[in-house]
Amino acid sequence: MNKLYTDAATKxxxxxxxxxxxxxxEGHQDQTHLPLAEMSNHQAEFEAAIAGFKRLLALGLTGPVTFYSDSKLVIEALDKSYAKHYGDYVTELVTLTKQFPLVLWQWLPxxxxxxxxxxxxxxxxxAEAAAQ
Structure with missing residues (x-):
């Protein structure tokens, strides 16, 4: 089973x-980091999760996935298919998860x-370097 870990950092x-x-x-690691424009930490956590699932698809890793996040909001949104104020993010994330035969998610400290x-x-x- 593929493992996906995502996180966000905001200033x-x-x-x-x-x-x-x-x-x-499959015994290998793929590491990606990307800068983001100004946004809230919650938005950034959703952006990270969405980008993670898109990265899996780009790599052709379309098998079962265990998704790990330290964002309780993102994990609870997947549990409920809902998050107040973040509906567009939830819709996109849920749509992406449906492209995999099985997705399990778990909150991590x-x-x-x-x-x-x-x-x-x-x-x-x-992102900070580009803004200077």
Whole structure:
């Protein structure tokens, strides 16, 4: 089963951000970090999850997935297919998950999501450098 870890980092609750995506599949790792424009931390967490599932598809990894996030909002949104104020993000995320035969999701505490966290920090640094 493919494993997808995502995280987001923002400078302030609304500020520049970055996302980190760590995929472990077939004994290999794929690490991606991307800068984000100004947005809230919650928006950035949804952006990270969406980008993670898109990355799986781009890599041709269309088998079962276990998705890990330290965002309770994102995990609860998947549980309920709903999140107040984030409907567009939830719709896109749920649509992406339907492209896989099986998707399990699990909340992780911050300290167990270090790989994706470090990548998100790199994305944030890239966003800050581009803004200067």
């Amino acid at each position: 302030g609750n609304i500020g520049l951000g970055g996302i980190g995506i760590l995929i472990i599949a 911050d300290h167990k999501n270090r790989g994706a966290h470090m990548l998100a920090q790199q994305g944030l640094h890239e």
